[in-house]
Amino acid sequence: MSDTQDPPQLYAAREPIFPRRVKGRFRTLKWWLMGAMLAVYYITPWLRWDRGPQMPDQAVLLDISSRRFFFFMIEIWPNEFYFVAGLLIMAGLGLFLFTSAAGRVWCGYACPQTVWTDLFILVERWVEGDRNARIRLHRQPWNWEKLIKNGIKWGLWLLIGLATGGAWVFYFTDAPTLFWGLLDGTASPVAYITMAVLTFTTFFFGGFAREQICIYACPWPRIQAAMMDEDTITIGYRSWRGEPRGKQSVETSGDCIDCMACVNVCPMGIDIRDGQQLACITCGLCIDACNGIMDKIGKPHGLVGYLALTDEPLERAGKADKPIWKHILRPRTVVYTVLWAGIGLGLVAALFLRANLDASITPVRNPPFVILSDGAIRNTYDMRLRNKHGTDRWFTVTATAGGDVTLALEGTDALRVLVKANETLAQRLYVTAKAGTVAAAAHHLPLRLWITDAEGTETPKAERIYKDTIFNGKEDN
Amino acid sequence: MCAKPIKDDAKSKVGTTGHSWDGIEELNNPLPRWWLWTFYLCILFAFGYTIAYPAWPLIHRATPGVLGASTRADVEADIQHFDALNAPIKAKLVAADLMAIEGDDALKTYALAAGKSLFATNCAPCHGAGAAGVQGLGYPNLLDNDWLYGGAIDAIHATITHGVRNTVDPDARNVGLYMPAWSDKASGPLADMATAKLSTDQIGQVAHYVLKLSGQTAEEAKATAGAQLFTENCVACHGEDGKGNRDLGAPNLTDAIWLYGGDEVTLTKTLAEGRGGVMPSWGYSSASSTARLTEADIRAVAVYVHSLGGGE
Numbered sequence: 001m002s003d004t005q006d007p008p009q010l011y012a013a014r015e016p017i018f019p020r021r022v023k024g025r026f027r028t029l030k031w032w033l034m035g036a037m038l039a040v041y042y043i044t045p046w047l048r049w050d051r052g053p054q055m056p057d058q059a060v061l062l063d064i065s066s067r068r069f070f071f072f073m074i075e076i077w078p079n080e081f082y083f084v085a086g087l088l089i090m091a092g093l094g095l096f097l098f099t100s101a102a103g104r105v106w107c108g109y110a111c112p113q114t115v116w117t118d119l120f121i122l123v124e125r126w127v128e129g130d131r132n133a134r135i136r137l138h139r140q141p142w143n144w145e146k147l148i149k150n151g152i153k154w155g156l157w158l159l160i161g162l163a164t165g166g167a168w169v170f171y172f173t174d175a176p177t178l179f180w181g182l183l184d185g186t187a188s189p190v191a192y193i194t195m196a197v198l199t200f201t202t203f204f205f206g207g208f209a210r211e212q213i214c215i216y217a218c219p220w221p222r223i224q225a226a227m228m229d230e231d232t233i234t235i236g237y238r239s240w241r242g243e244p245r246g247k248q249s250v251e252t253s254g255d256c257i258d259c260m261a262c263v264n265v266c267p268m269g270i271d272i273r274d275g276q277q278l279a280c281i282t283c284g285l286c287i288d289a290c291n292g293i294m295d296k297i298g299k300p301h302g303l304v305g306y307l308a309l310t311d312e313p314l315e316r317a318g319k320a321d322k323p324i325w326k327h328i329l330r331p332r333t334v335v336y337t338v339l340w341a342g343i344g345l346g347l348v349a350a351l352f353l354r355a356n357l358d359a360s361i362t363p364v365r366n367p368p369f370v371i372l373s374d375g376a377i378r379n380t381y382d383m384r385l386r387n388k389h390g391t392d393r394w395f396t397v398t399a400t401a402g403g404d405v406t407l408a409l410e411g412t413d414a415l416r417v418l419v420k421a422n423e424t425l426a427q428r429l430y431v432t433a434k435a436g437t438v439a440a441a442a443h444h445l446p447l448r449l450w451i452t453d454a455e456g457t458e459t460p461k462a463e464r465i466y467k468d469t470i471f472n473g474k475e476d477n
Numbered sequence: 478m479c480a481k482p483i484k485d486d487a488k489s490k491v492g493t494t495g496h497s498w499d500g501i502e503e504l505n506n507p508l509p510r511w512w513l514w515t516f517y518l519c520i521l522f523a524f525g526y527t528i529a530y531p532a533w534p535l536i537h538r539a540t541p542g543v544l545g546a547s548t549r550a551d552v553e554a555d556i557q558h559f560d561a562l563n564a565p566i567k568a569k570l571v572a573a574d575l576m577a578i579e580g581d582d583a584l585k586t587y588a589l590a591a592g593k594s595l596f597a598t599n600c601a602p603c604h605g606a607g608a609a610g611v612q613g614l615g616y617p618n619l620l621d622n623d624w625l626y627g628g629a630i631d632a633i634h635a636t637i638t639h640g641v642r643n644t645v646d647p648d649a650r651n652v653g654l655y656m657p658a659w660s661d662k663a664s665g666p667l668a669d670m671a672t673a674k675l676s677t678d679q680i681g682q683v684a685h686y687v688l689k690l691s692g693q694t695a696e697e698a699k700a701t702a703g704a705q706l707f708t709e710n711c712v713a714c715h716g717e718d719g720k721g722n723r724d725l726g727a728p729n730l731t732d733a734i735w736l737y738g739g740d741e742v743t744l745t746k747t748l749a750e751g752r753g754g755v756m757p758s759w760g761y762s763s764a765s766s767t768a769r770l771t772e773a774d775i776r777a778v779a780v781y782v783h784s785l786g787g788g789e
Contacts, residue, residue, distance in 0.1 A: 008494045012507035216509060366607030370620040370786065373732035375692075380620075380786055410784060411579065430786055435733070 024288025592781025
């Protein structure tokens with residue numbers, strides 16, 4: 001392809017990458033982070049949390065069939081899905097914040113694609129050896145050694161994939177029950193299918209696709225550029241110190257001895273000395289590799305290191321870098337932090353303010369009102385009463401309105417109704433205004449409906465909530 | 478990365494495709510080859526799909542596909558599946574005492590859900606999606622507490638099963654019973670039923686008496702004259718006090734609810750031209766026809782209608 005006479009190749013085969021083992025600060029940090037995140041992922045479904053009888057005791061449970069999300073002491077009902085939306089917005093803003101402050105730290109340290117690929121490369125090295133051994137094995141023709149080593153590697157990858165898919169399904173139903181169910185074949189087909197799909201995707205993404213996912217499949221690298229500016233701390237090569245690269249014995253050479261250590265350890269297969277590029281996930285391994293070499297040749301660390309673009313002119317002029325906090329503390333990161341914290345505080349407030357009973361009330365508008373035989377005007381409301389207590393509760397319904405109205409519940413003579421524990425009850429409410437009253441003749445009468453948990457034993461006084469709605473009268477009555 | 482320089486581009490180290498427009502060259506960042514293969518595989522899959530599933534449009538229908546997939550057949554299978562699931566509770570609903578259905582939580586829940594769906598399909602065209610009826614056309618409002626034939630579940634059940642004044646079901650309510658056309662200018666079957674021929678003035682008098690009966694403003698002189706005519710002609714069905722008679726489907730004229738309208742113009746029209754609404758029989762079957770609704774369905778609709786706020 002270097003021959004300019006050839007027609008240009010529009011498609012390129014993937015070039016396999018064999019990252020060399022590296023030791024250093026960032027590698028150690030990444031090992032700890034990987035251990036912590038994988039531990040959280042695999043252990044979380046097995047944590048127990050006592051919620052009383054007839055309630056699941058799994059600490060984190062996404063119960064799709066019963067439409068409940070459990071997170072330790074927090075229980076989310078479908079009508080409170082705004083909590084999930086809020087968390088997702090916070091996750092997005094958090095990602096913006098971290099990216100604008102410190103570049104692609106998510107990609108480099110926390111993204112599952114990075115973490116699992118790291119784990120898969122570790123397995124690969126255990127089985128096949130370090131970079132040179134792996135290159136040799138890759139180049140040699142298929143024989144028993146290559147077959148056995150690849151077989152062991154693929155087998156281990158598959159086991160990791162299986163464990164990954166397995167852990168995933170445990171989040172959606174009681175983990176111990178499902179575990180035994182999976183073993184004796186009685187678990188739901190959905191569980192097996194989900195596990196099979198995730199096993200395959202983990203195996204393929206971590207074992208074979210690797211950096212191709214980041215470069216070609218992931219939208220995040222494209223979006224991130226919008227969050228980064230010249231003060232964002234990213235990984236860079238101090239070319240003003242390193243160039244011209246070459247042997248140390250040559251007088252004019254910079255600090256870079258062109259040893260390719262930074263390239264050889266890179267899981268993305270790039271050369272950081274080319275500068276910032278889409279494929280760089282800022283994992284920090286090239287920093288470790290270069291610092292190791294600098295130690296050996298007796299030069300200071302940081303030829304490759306975390307820096308911001310605004311540091312370059314300062315360093316070229318021989319001055320010190322701006323302190324890190326000055327890079328990070330700038331209007332854009334402050335705005336992201338304020339937005340993030342604002343939504344977070346809002347969610348926490350909503351969490352503590354929400355009642356153990358909840359209701360939604362929809363006026364029936366077909367027809368807007370009904371005339372009764374004595375000329376009274378009746379409005380109908382569809383109520384959904386939710387009892388979040390662990391016990392059955394009687395809820396009473398009362399109203400405050402701008403005129404005299406009487407209430408009645410469908411199917412019962414009383415103004416109270418039993419809502420079973422942790423259930424939602426659909427109940428019709430009739431509100432009637434006598435002929436000739438203000439309410440009966442009002443066009444739109446504000447109506448406040450109160451739902452009271454008459455047996456609020458946990459709280460000193462009865463817990464109650466209200467919903468505002470409208471009573472329609474017959475204007476020409 | 479995958480890009481390999483074709484010729485050195487000093488800045489980007491990426492080769493060009495060789496295309497040049499006014500000196501602007503196109504960089505060649507090669508697409509990964511697996512992407513290309515994925516694309517070809519998708520094309521292959523698409524052809525395979527059109528062979529397996531209905532796809533190519535022909536004159537009368539599309540190619541059926543070798544798998545014989547049919548969403549219509551799927552729906553039919555689904556319907557059969559759910560019918561089978563519902564069979565036990567439907568049997569229980571039919572076997573239950575009509576008036577005891579609402580006391581049984583499981584039956585009531587099923588009946589309300591099934592009734593709502595059946596009502597929307599079968600009853601809403603006349604009575605409206607909200608069951609409020611259409612007053613001008615005489616389709617009764619099923620939400621209020623006034624019933625021509627009774628608002629208990631058994632009465633509603635009987636009305637739905639046999640209908641009103643239809644020519645099919647011999648047990649239909651009010652066969653041959655109509656509000657006659659009292660005007661001396663009227664002709665036809667409804668006029669033939671009237672026991673008297675009333676002049677326009679007389680009809681106006683009766684109308685004002687009915688206005689008075691229902692507590693509306695009426696001209697006293699006309700109402701007094703109308704009272705006499707009412708006693709002579711109307712009490713047989715509507716009763717001495719005008720409160721109607723459910724056995725005859727005769728409406729109560731003293732309350733605030735009107736089948737066709739309680740204003741003077743509508744009352745005059747009703748008196749002069751007569752009325753006689755018809756409701757189909759939903760449960761009648763004969764050798765040549767099957768019932769529109771099964772007994773279980775009719776019971777479900779009856780429970781649903783009873784729950785709309787006017788049930789007795």
